[in-house]
Amino acid sequence: MSHDNNHKRATTLRSRSEAARVSNEELFFDLVYAFSVTQLSHYLLDHLTLMGALQTLVMWFAVWLGWQYTAWTTNWFNPGTLRIRGVLFAIMLLAMVMASALPGAFSERGLVFALCFVGIQAGRTFCMLIAIGPNDPLTPNFRRLLAWNCVAGVFWIAGGLAEGQARLALWFGGVLCEYIAPMIGLRFPGLGRSLTSDWTIDGGHLAERCQLFVIVALGESVLATGIAFGHHVEWHGVDLFALLVGFAGSLAMWWMYFDTSAREATHVIEHAQDPGAIGAKFHYTHVILVAGIIVCAVADELTIGEGSHHAELKYLGALIGGPAIYLFGNALFKRVVRGFLPQSHLFGLGFLAVLAVFASHLTVLVVGTLTTAIMIGVAAMEAIVRRRAQQAAKAH
Numbered sequence: 001m002s003h004d005n006n007h008k009r010a011t012t013l014r015s016r017s018e019a020a021r022v023s024n025e026e027l028f029f030d031l032v033y034a035f036s037v038t039q040l041s042h043y044l045l046d047h048l049t050l051m052g053a054l055q056t057l058v059m060w061f062a063v064w065l066g067w068q069y070t071a072w073t074t075n076w077f078n079p080g081t082l083r084i085r086g087v088l089f090a091i092m093l094l095a096m097v098m099a100s101a102l103p104g105a106f107s108e109r110g111l112v113f114a115l116c117f118v119g120i121q122a123g124r125t126f127c128m129l130i131a132i133g134p135n136d137p138l139t140p141n142f143r144r145l146l147a148w149n150c151v152a153g154v155f156w157i158a159g160g161l162a163e164g165q166a167r168l169a170l171w172f173g174g175v176l177c178e179y180i181a182p183m184i185g186l187r188f189p190g191l192g193r194s195l196t197s198d199w200t201i202d203g204g205h206l207a208e209r210c211q212l213f214v215i216v217a218l219g220e221s222v223l224a225t226g227i228a229f230g231h232h233v234e235w236h237g238v239d240l241f242a243l244l245v246g247f248a249g250s251l252a253m254w255w256m257y258f259d260t261s262a263r264e265a266t267h268v269i270e271h272a273q274d275p276g277a278i279g280a281k282f283h284y285t286h287v288i289l290v291a292g293i294i295v296c297a298v299a300d301e302l303t304i305g306e307g308s309h310h311a312e313l314k315y316l317g318a319l320i321g322g323p324a325i326y327l328f329g330n331a332l333f334k335r336v337v338r339g340f341l342p343q344s345h346l347f348g349l350g351f352l353a354v355l356a357v358f359a360s361h362l363t364v365l366v367v368g369t370l371t372t373a374i375m376i377g378v379a380a381m382e383a384i385v386r387r388r389a390q391q392a393a394k395a396h
Contacts, residue, residue, distance in 0.1 A: 012081055012131045022208050025079040025088055029070070030216055032092050036063045036099040037220040041297040043103055048314040054168060055106050060294065061175040062113075064287045066095055066120045071209040072279075073124060075201045076138065077131065087127045094120050110167055114160030118153040121178070125149050141194045144186035152177035182280055203269030206279045210265075210286050214257055217293040221250045224297040228304035242307050242365055245372045246300035249323075252375035253293060256330055259383060265337045278336065285333040292326025299323075303368030311359055311367045320359060323371045324352050327378065344385065348378035 040063065044056040070091055077084045098116035101109040125146040132138055152174040159170030187193035225246035232239050265282070272278045298318040311319065331345035351374045359367045 012077055012083060022205065022212065023074070023079045025085055026074055026209070027212070029088055029092050030067075030212060032095045032099065033063065033067050033213065034216050034219060036095065036102070037217050037294055037297075038223065039099050039102040041220060041224060041294050041301075044295065044318070045298045045301055046103075048317065053317065057291075058168060058171045058175060059102055059105055059113075060291055061179070061287070062117050062171070063099070064290070065175070065178050066091070066098070066117065067213065068283050068287075069121060070124065071206065071213075072201070073128060075205050075209070077128065083131055087124060087131075091120050091124055094123075106167060110163075111157070111160035114156040114171075118149075118156050122146060122149040122153055140192065141186065144188045144191045144194060145181075147188045147191060148177055148181040148186060201275050201279050203272060203275040203279065204266050206275075206282060207266040207269050210282055211258070213286065213290060214293070217290045217297075218250055218254055221253070221293055221297040221300060222247070225250065225300045225304065228301045231305070238307065238365070239304065242304040242368070245303055245365070245369050249296060249300060249368075249372040249375055252372065252379045253296065253326060255379040256375075256382065257289070259379075265333070268337050281336045282333070285329055285336055287329075289326060289329030289333055292322055292324070292329050295322030295325055297322075299368060299371070302364055307363065307365030307368070309364050311362050311364050313360065315364055316356070316359055316367065319364065319367045319371060320352055320356050323375055324349060327352070327375075342382055342385075344378045344382040347381070348374050351377075
């Protein structure tokens with residue numbers, strides 16, 4: 001029996017003798033999250049109020065949690081095996097139904113949304129427990145995780161049965177359960193706690209998974225820009241300019257992340273003494289960073305669709321908030337990687353704060369143009385600083 005358990009572990013878990021690669025199963029799995037990101041940006045665009053923003057935020061946390069925990073799972077488990085592949089595709093189906101229910105999550109489809117999320121979280125952990133058996137070193141970690149999934153599930157299902165602000169409050173309670181639990185080592189009465197050093201992850205794989213989700217979100221930003229531009233019956237010079245503004249903004253976000261930090265991040269987590277701790281920080285920073293990209297996609301649609309309108313307060317939340325959230329998240333991510341906050345991002349946040357003071361006197365297109373100019377400036381400043389630092393390092 002012991003031999004059978006060892007064989008099951010060997011085939012189900014990834015081998016640590018060589019670097020884990022992102023599999024085709026994982027790339028296919030990410031497609032449903034492209035749909036989820038699209039649904040989120042459209043929901044926010046249709047609900048440009050404080051309540052709409054809070055609702056989008058809690059749904060974004062649910063989408064991210066479902067993806068994040070699966071990314072950690074496929075870091076440990078081999079998605080090429082039939083058992084893990086089956087779990088991955090079952091999660092994918094539930095995530096697709098959950099994303100389809102997203103527009104009605106705070107009305108008639110709340111319970112469907114909640115049940116899908118609980119099914120993803122608790123179902124995945126339960127399947128992993130069965131896959132590794134009762135005596136594996138990872139088993140106590142997954143037992144604690146399942147306990148927290150179940151506690152959070154109570155909040156989610158109760159929220160699905162409730163209505164209005166009660167639903168929002170209960171769902172935020174569920175989010176807190178699953179975000180705070182890893183911070184305290186999944187400590188649970190009677191089950192003990194986990195140490196980040198127990199989370200024997202492949203750092204390069206986790207970094208690449210995060211990078212791929214950033215690409216998925218940036219893809220939505222480009223998609224939103226193209227669709228909004230395509231809806232214009234006639235293409236005038238101002239429409240082409242708005243398209244250029246949206247595209248340049250997406251390019252600046254890509255440049256800030258991939259040109260100056262993605263490779264460094266992979267190196268840092270691969271060579272960390274405690275990759276589990278760094279991996280946790282990666283996920284806590286990326287949830288902010290990707291949220292900024294989603295809000296920027298809304299800003300791009302507004303710039304192209306409502307460019308000539310006066311920049312009302314509801315528009316400014318997306319136009320200035322999106323770039324600010326992205327810069328803040330990216331700055332925290334780079335602090336994890338480098339140990340300090342990049343000055344370029346702090347300058348960018350300062351310029352956005354100044355713009356916010358008089359932005360209400362401008363049109364949507366002008367505000368969108370100025371925020372994009374700030375993002376390009378930040379990307380250029382950091383690229384120059386990094387290249388000078390690299391040249392100085394080579395000279396020494």
